[in-house]
Amino acid sequence: MALPTLLNTRSPLADSATQRATLNALPLLRTFDEAVENAGHAPLRATAISVLQLNVGKRCNQACRHCHVDAGPDRTEVMRDAVIDAALEFLERSDIPTIDITGGAPELHPRFREIVTRARAAGRHVMDRCNLTITQLPNYSDLPEFLAGHGVEVVASLPSFAARQTDAQRGAGVFDDSIAALRHFNTLGYGVDGSGLLLNLVTNPVGAFLPGPQHALEADWKRELGRRYGIVFNRLYTITNMPISRYLEFLLHSGNLQGYMDRLVTAFNPAAVDGLMCRYTLSVGWDGRLYDCDFNQMIDLTTSADAPQTIFDATTHALAARRIVIGPHCFGCTAGGGSSCGGSTVST
Amino acid sequence: METYYHPKDLARFGEIGKEAPELWQKFSEWYAAVFKEGALSEREKALIALAVAHTVQCPYCIDAYSTTSLEKGATPEQMTEAVHVAAAIRGGSSLVHGVQMRNHVDKLSM
Numbered sequence: 453m454a455l456p457t458l459l460n461t462r463s464p465l466a467d468s469a470t471q472r473a474t475l476n477a478l479p480l481l482r483t484f485d486e487a488v489e490n491a492g493h494a495p496l497r498a499t500a501i502s503v504l505q506l507n508v509g510k511r512c513n514q515a516c517r518h519c520h521v522d523a524g525p526d527r528t529e530v531m532r533d534a535v536i537d538a539a540l541e542f543l544e545r546s547d548i549p550t551i552d553i554t555g556g557a558p559e560l561h562p563r564f565r566e567i568v569t570r571a572r573a574a575g576r577h578v579m580d581r582c583n584l585t586i587t588q589l590p591n592y593s594d595l596p597e598f599l600a601g602h603g604v605e606v607v608a609s610l611p612s613f614a615a616r617q618t619d620a621q622r623g624a625g626v627f628d629d630s631i632a633a634l635r636h637f638n639t640l641g642y643g644v645d646g647s648g649l650l651l652n653l654v655t656n657p658v659g660a661f662l663p664g665p666q667h668a669l670e671a672d673w674k675r676e677l678g679r680r681y682g683i684v685f686n687r688l689y690t691i692t693n694m695p696i697s698r699y700l701e702f703l704l705h706s707g708n709l710q711g712y713m714d715r716l717v718t719a720f721n722p723a724a725v726d727g728l729m730c731r732y733t734l735s736v737g738w739d740g741r742l743y744d745c746d747f748n749q750m751i752d753l754t755t756s757a758d759a760p761q762t763i764f765d766a767t768t769h770a771l772a773a774r775r776i777v778i779g780p781h782c783f784g785c786t787a788g789g790g791s792s793c794g795g796s797t798v799s800t
Numbered sequence: 801m802e803t804y805y806h807p808k809d810l811a812r813f814g815e816i817g818k819e820a821p822e823l824w825q826k827f828s829e830w831y832a833a834v835f836k837e838g839a840l841s842e843r844e845k846a847l848i849a850l851a852v853a854h855t856v857q858c859p860y861c862i863d864a865y866s867t868t869s870l871e872k873g874a875t876p877e878q879m880t881e882a883v884h885v886a887a888a889i890r891g892g893s894s895l896v897h898g899v900q901m902r903n904h905v906d907k908l909s910m
Contacts, residue, residue: 614875657870664873668843672873788871 456515457524458697465701466522468752475695475780478710480717484782491722496731496776498744501768503733504543505552505793506531507746508564510738512556514583516609516622518656520696520750523556535740536563538763544574546768552733552793554581554746559595572602579605581793584633585626596633600640605650607689607793608634613676617658634683643685652687654795660708662719662788663690666796689795692716694747694784716783724790727797730776736763744776746793747784753777810860843872850879851886 458466465471488494510527512519543551551571558564558581571578580599587595599606608630612618615627622630634643634651641647653673657663670688677683693699695713703709730744740762743749759774760766790797817824835845846869853861869879 612875614877617875659870661867661870664843664871668841669873 455524455526457526458522460526471700471751478713484778487720491725493725498774499731500772501548501734503550503552504548505733505735506539507554507737508558508561510556511560513586514623517702518621518693518699520694520699520747522697529738531738539736540570542763542766550577552579557583557586559586568602568604579607582606582608584608584630587633588629596636596640600649607652609654611655611658613673621658631681638684651685653685654689654691656691656693660712663692666690692784692787692791694781696747696750696781716787719787721786721790723798724786727790728785729792734771805859843874846872847874847882851882854883854886855890
């Protein structure tokens with residue numbers, strides 16, 4: 453079966469300009485600019501950099517249907533050495549407390565473990581965006597031990613505590629492998645109260661609708677994963693699907709794009725603007741270019757023209773209060789309870 | 801194809817308020833209050849609404865509360881059980897009227 457990445461299937465959406473044009477052509481009740489202005493936050497600016505997010509590449513052992521990265525086994529974009537070195541030096545020079553390593557499957561990068569080790573040696577909190585199934589591959593079976601040994605926070609995707617929905621989004625057999633991985637993490641203390649090893653789960657809706665209330669879903673997940681599989685974890689993060697890459701393709705092919713975008717716009721929550729992750733995150737692409745967030749990265753919306761464009765000329769001084777580059781997709785982060793890489797942004 | 805129901809008409813629901821704006825406003829405020837979290841959670845209310853939508857067979861309500869149920873964190877399994885609850889009540893209400901049938905048959909019969 454052919455790999456379902458946009459690149460491999462030669463979809464027009466593999467070109468980020470086509471994605472941007474598709475979104476910009478949609479008739480929406482208002483622009484994100486207008487929504488932010490009405491909420492009293494125009495122009496939208498960063499407030500600080502407390503998270504340096506590195507996207508170390510698009511290679512992944514999975515090819516999830518909702519992936520905004522269009523990641524997959526056929527992708528060859530991998531963060532080169534000069535970019536990694538520059539990013540780590542930038543981190544070490546700064547007082548940014550957290551490094552968030554994502555991809556694709558970031559653990560596939562040959563220097564992943566070195567990045568973790570150096571960041572921890574610099575006293576920074578490290579987050580690994582883990583798809584769980586990577587730990588079931590022969591060369592990565594010791595990954596949980598490595599992460600535990602370095603006190604890395606694991607943020608793992610699990611859209612449902614049921615196999616059918618999980619596999620529908622992430623691929624056949626992913627649920628069973630994910631449960632095996634979670635049990636392995638639990639044996640090392642991850643997710644166990646008082647262990648200090650954080651295991652947080654992420655759920656994206658399996659379809660064209662907004663996520664449910666985070667606190668209610670967390671209670672459901674804890675009850676059901678505990679009851680059914682004996683699995684424990686710390687927090688559940690709900691993340692809204694963004695109309696980018698493969699999720700955009702799904703919306704288009706299922707006839708849900710206009711309806712979903714209308715939903716995002718009408719569900720705009722002014723209270724979610726304060727906690728937008730672009731306001732405290734700096735995203736570094738595999739090629740060293742800088743972005744306000746991973747979503748902007750995937751549609752090639754680099755940082756504002758008056759801010760540094762690459763990690764090679766980055767300074768916290770020049771970036772901490774930069775103007776944020778926005779587009780229609782940004783409604784995904786302000787809908788309902790708000791959304792970010794750390795889940796809902798509006799406290800209930 | 802001609803049809804009585806058009807999914808896009810759901811978005812025009814507010815137009816019913818044009819000739820009676822005060823009544824629409826009272827309805828809208830009460831409706832919003834009904835679905836707020838109270839003794840029942842928003843999810844429970846959405847599932848009840850979903851079941852009732854199948855009972856009255858309103859296609860707009862079925863669409864709207866299918867989406868709402870998902871957005872309140874209900875699973876397809878929970879939603880299917882809710883539809884069965886609706887079906888069970890409808891079926892049961894027909895059957896229980898069979899007691900009246902039996903009463904009448906008894907009255908007429910030797």
